[in-house]
Amino acid sequence: MIKSKGYAAKDSASALEYMEFERRELGANDVLIDILYSGICHSDIHQVHNEWGGTHYPIVPGHEIVGKITAVGTAVNKFKIGDLAGVGCMVASCGNCENCKSDQQQFCLEKKTVWTYNSVDVMHDHSVTFGGYSNNIVADANFVLHVPESLDIKKVAPLLCAGITTYSPLKRWNVGKGHHVGVLGLGGLGHMAVKIAVAMGAQVTMISHSPKKKNDATLLGAHHFLNTNDAQELEKYKASFDFIIDTVSVPHDYNLYLGLLKTRGVHICVGIPAAPMEINGRSIMGGNKILTASSIGGIQETQDMLNFCAEHNILPETELIDIDYVNEAYQRVLDSDVKYRFVIDMASIEK
Known part of the structure; x- marks a missing residue:
């Protein structure tokens, strides 16, 4: 297993706090990403507080993830160590149904879409997924995105949602x-x-x-x-x-x-x-x-979006924070006191 550090909520009423945990081993089709930046989405807050129901605790949120690849599986040929990479809202699906084959993996007809966090990973080990408020993540390479080098990596993460x-x-x-x-x-x-x-x-x-x-x-x-x-x-x-x-x-x-x-x-x-x-x-x-x-897009459409944003120099307006500020950031999101997205500098978890 791969050792990881993150911030998690233990129950619907608790604040996010430091937690050590393990991720699954790297498979042949997987990549390991050292997370550099993770965006905060309002849906993170909903799920941390179990406002939609079905939250698995402890929960490590975060589905706007940008980092560098530090390891690749033996069957991976679209990424190499050192590449800038992104992970959005999902990390796996069946790959065989009509929707998956037409770049609509978010609507997998086999109901095997694996969300980046708070989701049972039915395509691998049936563990509950942990998200991007952490120092690393393992993901199927087919669900990992190339981040254009021309984009400011500190601001890219919210593009993924x-x-x-x-x-x-x-x-x-x-x-x-x-x-x-x-x-x-x-x-x-x-x-x-x-x-x-x-x-x-x-x-x-x-x-x-x-x-x-x-x-x-x-x-x-x-x-x-x-x-x-x-x-x-x-x-x-x-x-x-x-x-x-x-x-x-x-x-x-x-x-x-x-x-x-x-x-x-x-x-x-x-x-x-x-x-x-x-x-x-x-x-x-x-x-x-x-x-x-409209919901999110499929993987190819998300890649097209990143390329479009690079071509037109489009980036979100962000405020960069350390991970230990995350609970205050949540309250500011609820108070509409941010212009317009928070991004966590995940290097701060080492502090």
Whole structure:
């Protein structure tokens, strides 16, 4: 077994604290990664506190992982020792079903997607996976990503969740020049949606109820700002958008935003509230509008996203922290007091 150090929660009420544990041995198709940086995602907090149910304790969170490869299995030929590499939300799947073969491993039809943490590894030893708040990780090489050397490695990690979550639907719907995209909510997902949509050539409007976010939206590249608390502005933007990327994860009025779409416009949810959506059918029927949602992307699409970000010099706005600050960082995420993602310097675990 491979010895590891990380930060874990022992139960739903406890803080994250230092823990030593073991990872499975390197298999023929695996790589061992020395983790340099790990991003904090809001879903880490949900799972640490068992807010979605099904959390296995102890839990080592983290599915935004960047590091260097320190060992490769005997059958691995796409990576070598010393390569910069990334691991996102999943580390294995069956590889044989229709979805896995079409780069949709996150929807494995055999229900064998192995998530990077808090997941039973049915493809290997049936242990529960531990994530990136740690000094190393073992992963199937087919689920490991090449990190372009041109990107600032200190900032890359959030691309592996926030980046792909927003890139995937924009790419799937062929967003580009001539489209007007509204981005609802300026946070970890929203700020990436602005940057990526602008790079794709779209006209982008940040949609927010907080006028104080207008300056940040402009700095991120948004062309316009819609204050939803201003009735006149709402009227002005009726039937304006080809697409709305909805990053809000608390209950909100979908019918209001559907009214801002053009005929055949598309409202794409990437932030999903826990409460059921309340939709008036006429909000969709009037104009043949589409209400849809999107999860993360497959492995090849995630690699495409990293290459796209390297080509357009797109990186998230981040705050770098030591691992012993992680519990304070969690509270600041809950307080919306970060612009816009935390990244943990995993070298700090040696302190």
